[in-house]
Amino acid sequence: MANIKDVARIAGCGIATVSRVINKSGYVKKETREKIEKVIAELSYQPNEIARSMTLQKNHIIAFILPNSKHLFFGELLYHVEEELFDYGYKMMICNSSEQLEKEIVYLDMLKNNRVDGVILLTNNDVEQYLNKKLPIVSFDRYFLNVPYVASDNFQGGILAAKRLLEHNCKNIMFIGDDAQGEHTDVLTDVSKRRKGFVNHLHSQGYENVINVEYPLKNYFVSVEQFESLLNPYQDVDGIFCISDSVAYTVIKVLEKRGKRVPEDVKVIGFDGGRSFNNLGMKITSINQDPLLIAQAIRKLILNYDVKDSNKKLIVPVKISEGDTA
Amino acid sequence: MANIKDVARIAGCGIATVSRVINKSGYVKKETREKIEKVIAELSYQPNEIARSMTLQKNHIIAFILPNSKHLFFGELLYHVEEELFDYGYKMMICNSSEQLEKEIVYLDMLKNNRVDGVILLTNNDVEQYLNKKLPIVSFDRYFLNVPYVASDNFQGGILAAKRLLEHNCKNIMFIGDDAQGEHTDVLTDVSKRRKGFVNHLHSQGYENVINVEYPLKNYFVSVEQFESLLNPYQDVDGIFCISDSVAYTVIKVLEKRGKRVPEDVKVIGFDGGRSFNNLGMKITSINQDPLLIAQAIRKLILNYDVKDSNKKLIVPVKISEGDTA
């Protein structure tokens, strides 16, 4: 593979001049430039990016650490983040942690050893002690001390869900979620605001008796059977706000088993976008997280990273997406 | 950030010795090693990976070019490929081409300019002329001259589908696919073997009159309306093999509109895994591509790449996954 020296030698000039041509920096006489460009084309020379990174001390690669690209929402987020970064001249490394702390640490170390210029972090683990706060890190949906973060407007999402259920004249309203996450895992999530916004709005409208159902986090996957017993005491609910579409999906299955009709007997609202679930025969009405807006917010924070404003937050608006369940 | 010189200076030795300790190469006196290890820990020194790549002329990064991580199957494949590469000490860069040739070229160039050590290529575009055949490239599902590739056993998949429809005593059998791809796009795909295996087996069993329906490629997305007119002439089919689950999904919608019951009146078989589609209320019976096995095959080819056997092929077995539609 030809290098800059070859180009200089064949073009009969110094390597600095070649460099100037490549980077369009500094003055180069027109004829010299043309000569060099010709040689570059002939050799189909491409500057070695490793060497360039070496000199510039940055490589324009950002790592995205996330649990799992198999989940539809993550797959979408991944897609949009990569597009955003690409438009700004950055490449993206993908790191499926599978929620394993050890793997997350390996990837976080890539920031310290100059493998990448920045890290986007999406985790439920407490990686606080493995973060070098002087380096560019942006977190999605989780609070870490002095780490800027991006989250959907979960509070507003809760309000939207409450409004919708009240519009439908629901009288026995329930929230189902795992938002105690913060207490269970030591990692504070923005997701807990879904419940807060929901309950807040209901209270403000004079509705006080929200039924609060918690289910254990730590297994993303919940069975219909598990939920049946959880929901058993509440036979007469007519409006349910679920912390995710995944939960909403399972709840609807439980209701169907019970002989309830959705949405005629019970309204159900999920969270995420209602685009992730199979075999339901209907579209879940859901509070929509916008992966494109989230990606843009993440890109802004990571590419303009500055240690000084490491407590920046960017909150992305949500809206309710119309489905068949509420 | 401390570098190897700092470590050497503080440990009172030469940098070569530090390097030996880091890489566990060559002999180092026990005491010297311990001393150096202590300094490394104190400084929390991490070798600069860019510099290392510079010297070694490789950086242990593989790029995966694919149309879109939003598609469930691609998201899964991505996940498994990343895990495989990780287990072998490699990191993965992700490149959503969105099927745009220009973006694919940018990423393919990363191979030439040393940004990555290898490329996994999943494309429908004819990128033949942009490939440097001396560099490590592995293609999935597409033939390029002298580029090793991995594909599912599409031929066998076709056979399995044929067998299943015959077992169900189907009398009017149809294939729906876009496998003429090769003629339309100049890129040969292994996918065309689905039809070949299917038709072959039917012929071998004395069934000759397979109805062959083609729909235009180039739009991955097909509307129910488009399909209705395509299928209109064939009111009495009772067994359909579709080239993908996406097609199967649409076909089932069309059949439902027609008042046909699936699987009672018509058996439908898809291809991919039947895990990708919403709102159907049933699981598609499908020929299953195994993303883990595919990922392993890809990893084998890319990490053991050798120009000499650039026409290697790895064919991954498929099986039929039981669903509700056939």
Add this chain to the structure above:
DNA sequence: TTGTAAGCGTTATCAC
């Protein structure tokens, strides 16, 4: 305008 040379942080060769 252009070229020389230092420097980026490693690894590896070759003396000692």
Add this chain to the structure above:
DNA sequence: GTGATAACGCTTACAA
């Protein structure tokens, strides 16, 4: 066992 030092391929003062 260990330490200088060249080399990897580039960018960028600085000098000419």
